[in-house]
Amino acid sequence: MRKLGLIGGLSWVSTRAYFERINRYVRKHHDPRALAPMVIESLDFTGIPWPESNDDWGKVTTMLTESANRLSDAGAEMIVIGANVLHKVYRDVEAEVDRPFLHIAECVGEKMKEDGVHTAALVGVRSVMTESFYRRRLVAHDIDLLPPRMSDVDALERIITQELMMGKATRDAERTLKSMFTDFERDGAKAVVMANTELEQVVDVDANILPVYDCTAIHAEAAARWIIGDQ
Template sequence: MRKIGLIGGMSWVSTRTYYEHINRLVQGRTSTLSSAPLLIESLDFAPLARLSTAEEWARATGVLIDSARRLEQAGATAILIGANSMHRAYDDIVAAVSVPVIHIADAVGARMEANGTKTAALIGSRNVMLETFYRKRLVAHGVTLLPPVMDNVDEIDRIIYEELMQGRATRSAERTFKTLITNMSQAGAQGVVLGCTELDMVIDVDANVLPIYDGTRIHAEAAVDWILGEG
């Protein structure tokens, strides 16, 4: 199996989910005693959260580049960025290392394309929902995205940062997202993309009114394809 490196800690909750998904998938596809050859660098997310200015993003990009380089030097044959929002720095990270960096939105977009999902809604933190760095990757796979409902953006962002990233899943958040997804279905969405790695804490991925494309799970599956030499 090929060793893979995960830039984690953004948040620690999502890193835990990546670790579990990747190892369960490796175990399921190899043997009951197998585990993934995996390097994790868990960053301090506090100085990387809710970035807005060009200066803040430049500093964060430098932190991620340094992390990717350390993982490569430690023997990683491919890199995962364990946060949707931090894929804003993807191109700079790719240019800084010689191993592949598996993009979460490309993995999701390829899955949607294979399933024939043409129209979808995207749920995530503010910059994932409003900026183009994530959305354009899905569009490149033939997916039309519904425009974000601005009245919902602040509340979704608040739940992500003030609850989910702290490991708290509330019934109120579950109800909020159930209502949002129902509204998205009525607006014409054929599926919903979870563009935040912690959203599976409050959204039922396997039983919902619409097909749910859980980016964390799909990203982990792409990682395991690489580990097993199938990607």
């Protein structure tokens, strides 16, 4: 098996999700006794009041670049960034690290294209939903994304950053997401792209009005396939 470098997410919930999903896949598809070879670095972003300014994102880029290089020095042969929003600076980080990276939105776009899904709604934190760095990767795979409604953006930002990243899942959040997904279907979406790791706490991806593409699950599975040499 090949050795993966994982830069942890913005919360311990995200990092745990990646570690668990990767190891479950490796045990199921490689060896039930196996433990995926990984080096993990958990970063503390609390000192950065981002995403308030480009200066803040510059600090994030530096943190991620230094982290990826440390993982490379520790023997990682490929790097995964365990957070959707951090892919905003993906290109800048990738350019400074002598290791390949696995982009989360590319993995999701390829999966949706294989499934023949061409119209979807994107949910996540504000920058993921409203900026181009994530959306353009999906559009490049012939996926038409519904325009974000600012009421949804505000609600999701609050739920994710003030509740779920603290490990607090509420019934109100579950109801908000279900109502949102119902509106997406009425607006013509054929699927929902769940571009936030923490949302799995309040979204049942297997029992929803629309198919849900869990970006974390898809990304982690792609990483696990790489580890065991299936891609």
